[in-house]
Amino acid sequence: MTKKSQRHEYFLFTRINRGDDLIQVGSLLAENADLAKIYAQHIYDEETWVEMQVVRKDHLIEVRLPEPLFAKGGVSCG
Amino acid sequence: MANKKNDSLIVLAETIADNKFITGDRLVEIGISGPTLEASLSSIAMAQAELGHARLMYKWSNELQGLNASKMEVKEQTGKAFPALVNASNWLSLIAGLYANNQAVDLVIKAILKAEPPNLPTPFNKMIREQQEHLLYAKSWCKQLLRDRGAVPRVFKQHLEKAVAEVEQWLVKVEKDPQLQSEAIILNNSNLVKTFKSEIEQLTNFEEVQHV
Numbered sequence: 059m060t061k062k063s064q065r066h067e068y069f070l071f072t073r074i075n076r077g078d079d080l081i082q083v084g085s086l087l088a089e090n091a092d093l094a095k096i097y098a099q100h101i102y103d104e105e106t107w108v109e110m111q112v113v114r115k116d117h118l119i120e121v122r123l124p125e126p127l128f129a130k131g132g133v134s135c136g
Numbered sequence: 137m138a139n140k141k142n143d144s145l146i147v148l149a150e151t152i153a154d155n156k157f158i159t160g161d162r163l164v165e166i167g168i169s170g171p172t173l174e175a176s177l178s179s180i181a182m183a184q185a186e187l188g189h190a191r192l193m194y195k196w197s198n199e200l201q202g203l204n205a206s207k208m209e210v211k212e213q214t215g216k217a218f219p220a221l222v223n224a225s226n227w228l229s230l231i232a233g234l235y236a237n238n239q240a241v242d243l244v245i246k247a248i249l250k251a252e253p254p255n256l257p258t259p260f261n262k263m264i265r266e267q268q269e270h271l272l273y274a275k276s277w278c279k280q281l282l283r284d285r286g287a288v289p290r291v292f293k294q295h296l297e298k299a300v301a302e303v304e305q306w307l308v309k310v311e312k313d314p315q316l317q318s319e320a321i322i323l324n325n326s327n328l329v330k331t332f333k334s335e336i337e338q339l340t341n342f343e344e345v346q347h348v
Contacts, residue, residue: 064280065172086174093276096269097174100181 066114068094070102073109080109142200144315145256147216149200151306152244153193154213155237158221160187166230178273185266192263199257218306220299228288231281232295235274239335240303240328242267244310247326253319278339293340300336307332 065087071080084102088094094112102110160183167179194210221233245260245267281292307328316322 087172088174089280090276092272093174096273096276097178099269100178101174103181 064089066094066116068098068112068114069118070098071111071113072102072105072107074105074107076108078108080111085115086112144313145319145321146197146200148244148310148313148316149193149197150214151216152241153190153197154215154217155221155241156186156190156193157210157213158217159234159237160184160190162221162224162230162233166224166227170227175277182270182273185270189263189267192259196257196259218299218302220295220302228281228292229295229299231274231277232292232299234270235278235339236296236299236303236336238267238271238274240307240332242271243307243328243331244322247322247328250326251320251323253321256321275339282340296336296340304329304332 066089068086068088069082070084070086072083073080086094086097086101088097091112091114094114098110098112163179163183163186167176167183170176170179191208191210195208198204198208218233218237220229221237224230224233242264245264248256249258249260249264278292278296282289284292310316310322311326311328313322317324322328
């Protein structure tokens with residue numbers, strides 16, 4: 059039915075109580091921001107969070123990434 | 137409170153309750169095999185809320201009839217649910233029914249709240265809030281299905297048209313009901329049908345814009 063390529067990965071950040079750290083508790087796949095918000099509320103309902111934020115993974119701005127443990131390799135053809 | 141004056145309002149409450157009851161049932165039956173895991177989980181969560189809304193509306197209806205609402209047991213609908221929703225058997229018909237029904241119920245409940253009828257309890261705040269979420273879910277899925285590939289958009293449009301036609305018929309009845317108007321439950325200028333049509337037009341025009 060729906061093309062998989064239309065879906066984006068969203069990270070979910072929550073705060074349990076006022077003053078707590080905003081921490082990433084999980085991720086989900088959604089077709090748009092509206093559905094991401096609804097899915098987040100329905101899937102991650104194990105706590106009564108005071109704050110929930112979703113952000114599209116590809117909207118994060120890289121500052122630093124871990125060094126790769128192994129060099130990128132591939133199988134050469136021919 | 138139980139008197140002839142309430143007949144139309146009782147029918148209205150039961151119609152909303154029946155449709156919520158069936159929506160809850162269909163969201164579980166069909167939603168469990170939804171197109172994505174997230175959509176299925178949400179569908180089940182919304183089913184619980186829809187059944188809660190149904191219970192609230194049945195309770196309201198019982199109170200209007202002067203019956204004991206606390207000893208109420210809901211086993212089946214009273215026969216006022218829309219056939220498109222009752223017969224929903226796949227994701228496309230479920231989403232079409234969910235959207236059309238929730239859009240109409242939202243308009244009717246807001247019209248009642250706006251009219252502020254005297255001596256009528258209107259315990260709908262939580263329901264309105266949850267319903268907005270369901271509406272957003274249904275609308276988002278409608279948009280996706282309208283721009284999907286293959287036969288999906290065409291078949292979905294057929295389901296949507298069927299669901300919309302049934303809901304519109306009901307809205308015409310509600311809007312023109314002399315009892316609801318004389319009791320100032322639905323005001324003359326509520327424009328239920330006009331607003332509903334405009335919402336549907338916006339949804340389907342969105343799709344035309346996407347194709348340009």
